[in-house]
Amino acid sequence: MSENTLSIALADDDEDDRLLFKMAMENLKVNTELSIFNNGQELMDHLNSPNHRLPELIFLDLNMPVKNGMECLKEIRGDTVFSDISIAIYSTSSSERDIDETFINGANVYINKPTNFDKLKEAIAKVIEMNWQYHTSRLAKENFLLRI
Amino acid sequence: MYVKFDVNAICKRVLEKQLDSFGLEYTLSGTREVRLMDKLSKEKEQELADALGNVGIFIVDDTKAILAHQIKETIIHMIYTDKEAHRYKSSTYLADKLHYSYAHLSNVFSQTTMVSIENFIILTKIDYSKKLIIEDKLSFSEIAHKLNYSSSSHLSAQFKKTTGMTPSNFQRLVKKRKERRIDSVKVTV
Numbered sequence: 560m561s562e563n564t565l566s567i568a569l570a571d572d573d574e575d576d577r578l579l580f581k582m583a584m585e586n587l588k589v590n591t592e593l594s595i596f597n598n599g600q601e602l603m604d605h606l607n608s609p610n611h612r613l614p615e616l617i618f619l620d621l622n623m624p625v626k627n628g629m630e631c632l633k634e635i636r637g638d639t640v641f642s643d644i645s646i647a648i649y650s651t652s653s654s655e656r657d658i659d660e661t662f663i664n665g666a667n668v669y670i671n672k673p674t675n676f677d678k679l680k681e682a683i684a685k686v687i688e689m690n691w692q693y694h695t696s697r698l699a700k701e702n703f704l705l706r707i
Numbered sequence: 708m709y710v711k712f713d714v715n716a717i718c719k720r721v722l723e724k725q726l727d728s729f730g731l732e733y734t735l736s737g738t739r740e741v742r743l744m745d746k747l748s749k750e751k752e753q754e755l756a757d758a759l760g761n762v763g764i765f766i767v768d769d770t771k772a773i774l775a776h777q778i779k780e781t782i783i784h785m786i787y788t789d790k791e792a793h794r795y796k797s798s799t800y801l802a803d804k805l806h807y808s809y810a811h812l813s814n815v816f817s818q819t820t821m822v823s824i825e826n827f828i829i830l831t832k833i834d835y836s837k838k839l840i841i842e843d844k845l846s847f848s849e850i851a852h853k854l855n856y857s858s859s860s861h862l863s864a865q866f867k868k869t870t871g872m873t874p875s876n877f878q879r880l881v882k883k884r885k886e887r888r889i890d891s892v893k894v895t896v
Contacts, residue, residue, distance in 0.1 A: 659880065659883070662884065664887070688821055688822060692822060696831075697779070697783060698831070699834060702834065702837040702881070704872065704881075705870055706870065706871030
């Protein structure tokens with residue numbers, strides 16, 4: 560386990576949210592390597608650039624300028640190069656329609672952005688632990704759906 | 708003056724120097740695996756570990772990882788294939804099959820995999836129930852029975868706790884996802 564680091568990407572246009580996310584990650588017991596992007600376009604440019612390690616897990620904010628989370632989700636799921644990546648949508652919206660749409664478009668996780676820091680840590684830890692199990696065990700990855 | 712490091716090359720050279728000083732025959736594969744041609748005595752192995760430790764290289768003890776892997780395989784066998792398994796408590800079953808005390812298995816598993824054996828069993832059962840739900844050949848209560856739950860509401864509750872959604876919601880989303888995928892394939896063709 561200590562030999563492995565989990566590579567994680569976050570795309571969020573809100574600076575405070577990015578900072579909170581980063582702090583929450585620092586408290587985890589897993590070795591992680593976090594890349595942070597300010598919007599969906601930056602994330603997609605990074606994913607499409609050659610010669611780098613693809614993340615195993617992406618946290619995507621739904622509402623972002625330039626390219627929003629749903630557009631990124633569709634682009635990522637439309638390209639088989641990225642089929643091993645798990646996608647966690649992370650949004651303030653709790654509308655059932657939004658949630659359904661993200662799962663139907665291929666998201667693995669939907670997180671209602673928690674309002675306090677402890678809840679955020681808990682949610683991130685749960686996603687990472689679950690994702691880890693799907694990566695390291697013989698569980699059916701295509702059935703990985705989680706709502707927090 | 709500034710310098711740049713090729714860390715892998717440096718580490719490899721340091722490692723080779725140490726191994727050579729022990730007069731060992733070996734091959735290196737990848738950047739981290741050393742295959743020794745001869746079996747070392749316990750004392751020699753300790754000396755080597757100390758010598759490597761002095762230069763900041765540590766031998767990884769992967770027997771725990773191997774045992775954790777065996778535990779996972781046994782759990783999968785227990786849930787998917789062994790029809791007699793329900794007669795035993797899972798702790799007894801695992802201890803019996805793997806010839807270790809359950810306490811030992813449980814420790815090794817949690818240390819290596821970030822999850823307890825109990826939670827991994829739940830996760831595996833829920834994963835199996837997902838497959839059966841998608842196949843859509845059995846009713847929820849038949850699935851619950853097959854997976855050894857006392858009732859379909861017990862399965863539903865554990866499903867909801869693990870995935871955040873009800874089994875029927877899961878089934879609906881997966882169906883819609885498949886339809887969407889088929890539609891998008893048609894469009895690109």
